[in-house]
Amino acid sequence: MNKPSPSLAELNALALIVSHRSFRKAASELGLSASTLSHMMRTLEANLGVRLLNRTTRSVAPTAVGERLVARLTPLMRGFALALEEVNEFRDSPSGVLRISASAPAARVLMERVVPAFLERYPNMAIDLKTDGRLIDIVAEGFDAGIRLGESVPQDMIAVRLAPDTCFMTVASPGYLARHTAPVTPDDLREHQCICIRMPSGTPYRWEFEQHGQPMTLEVSGNLTLDSLEIMADAAARGLGIAYLPEHTAGRYLRDGQLVQVLEDWSPRVPGLFLYYPGHRHVPGGLRALIEVVHEFA
Template sequence: MTRPSFNDLQAFVTVATRRSFRRAADDLSTAPSTLSHAMRALEERLGVRLLNRTTRSVAPTQAGFELLDRLQPVLTGLDEALEAVQVFRGTISGIVRINAPRLAATLLVRDILPTMAERFPDVVVDLVVEGKLIDIVAAGFDAGVRLLDSIPKDMIAVPFAGEVSFICVASPAYLERFGEPATPDELKQHRCIGHRVPSGKLYRWEFERAGRTMTLDLHGSVILDDEELMVDAAISGLGIVYVASPAAEAALQGGRLRRILAPWAPASEKIAIYYPGHRAVPPPLRAFLDVVKARRSE
């Protein structure tokens, strides 16, 4: 049997993990048809079917899963070995893939990426904006960004960007017309802009004061799934919104929004970068974390 090439084995792992020739082809910068032919040639060379194909999906066979389980740690170890020698080049290069919700991505673009571009110009930061909490390892990311309390316990977390509070805000025009609620209960008589989270559920508004907590299901005639749009809707006078403080910061400073129910704000939360602790940290990710830590200490 002729030993398969490294490229063929890497291609198989990509197809088997992505479960799609199209997505795998995008990752490998090749055509889906070329990748499909390569996988058939690999199966013929090994004398065993590795992938079950339909018109809509592709999935490993039992033999494919066995090969995948054995190849993944080998390829990971090879990548780590190649990355380890980068420090002897005098410069750090490569790609660091980060998964983050929109608000955190905005903070990264504003506070972290300019320093990354200056200090590590050969590192490419591939930032993917995604609202739902995912398995960053299975999805092929080096790190993710989430609220600290929502990060899985088996991950290493590095807080950044200070703390985030969830606040209620509305436009001055809205409050002049409809009045300002004095307690969370009075929100039930107001136009509240709902927030649909990635799971499809509506976000529940949480309040806290003097040890008393309160959670309310609130929404009016408008429901949105993006905090920037929610802030824009509030500025337009459509109602009251409950958002993370950085999302409304500029509008509050400019007087386009006013904060309400401040004494009822819940405890603030931290945003953190997180990454798996069971593997060596590749140099591009280490460089990214160094910038995050330096920014935090400023």
């Protein structure tokens, strides 16, 4: 008796498991339970007569056969998605899901005006927005677009401006400055409690300054290290030290008087936020529609 051929759903699930190296993450993306997905893969392996995945209690990885199968399937799956997207071109209004990767501050900028306007205008569209401090490969991880500061956008991507150029500023609370002499130069920060920030790699971020076109970097120290700009801003507002923040994050604290800018003459300007996407493949109708909305608000 012939065994049933693999279904498109099974093959897509296999590709997601291999991409995420996780049953749990793949199941979450598919809207299934991990046990259901595991049973689906065992059925697929039984029907094909080969082991596709090596499982342990903590991890999952493709076998040599599984990796080869997914490598051959990937362009076919993309072609299938492209075929469906071409059908979507004939709709009066685009539909589907846009997957976007962004840093947390970038996501907040996108959420302020662009996302509400986009979803109101295109009710058949959905946005899956994932925040991550790491700069990821959006193509390899299955995202339609990413949002980062201009200096971080890969050179092989097409970039669309989302926000104007910005500056990074050194800030402290009025209470902190009442207890400590305000720094006049970046070197004065060595005598202060600085709220440090940890990069996604785990390394401390060196604060960057510029005056009269001359850049400098400084590795600061303090008794508080964080990995969230918003939490840094809140900590600085509570008088726990001096923080180094992008203008957008510090803005409302400055307007409310909770923070005061210091070393203003040393604040470097950097390229603003950009939405970016690969230029070597078909641009989905939903992404084109989002770009139109971005242009309106940029």
